[in-house]
Amino acid sequence: MGFREINAKMIEATVSPGQRLFSQRGAMLAYKGEVSFTPNMAGGQGGVMSMIGRRVANEDTPLMSVEGSGTVLFGHGGHHVQVIDLAGDTLYVEADRLLAFEGTLEQGTVFLGSQGGVMGMVRGQVSGQGLFTTSLKGHGSVAVMAHGGVIEVPITPQRPVHVDPQAYVAHHGDVRNKLSTALGWRDMVGRGSGEAFQLELSGSGAVYVQASEEKL
Incomplete structure (x- = not known):
């Protein structure tokens, strides 16, 4: 199936019989073929327990199940897509x-x-994001949204990566995260004053960082 990037803010997905994909509700822009869209409460293969976990975590983003045969264009809010x-x-x-x-x-x-x-x-309170996050595991494609585009930054055991929590989008691999403080860090980069927080990611993998501090 897979996703194809049309431009920086739109993707095209091919839907085949017997396969399905999930999208954020309201993200469908146009489609061709015999394609159906239905509300999905379980969300992927995680089932009921995954749904309960997301509700507890305040991660209950409405999803649509997409099935049939055809192609679908997705985009949302003019956000950049990776x-x-x-x-x-x-x-x-x-x-x-x-x-x-x-x-x-x-x-x-x-x-x-x-x-x-x-x-x-603490990171959840500082960044305004949840203490929980969604995990997607296996073989397949994921399309994520961000402000101003996304860059993939490698993480190695010798070189941990420090990220502004507001610029964090996602990460993968065997990665540990820790929030640390850096006095005057925001002064140096021109983003405020006083004590600031950095998200430190160490291990082996990669982190995706957006070119903005804005939340979606």
């Missing part, structure tokens, strides 16, 4: 950044505090 292809690994992403993903992927909910302890929980 396609990420997974080959058996896991992507961690905020639910409201999900534009669409293939039904071959298993969806779940992860408590970030389990990776970052107390600092991981």
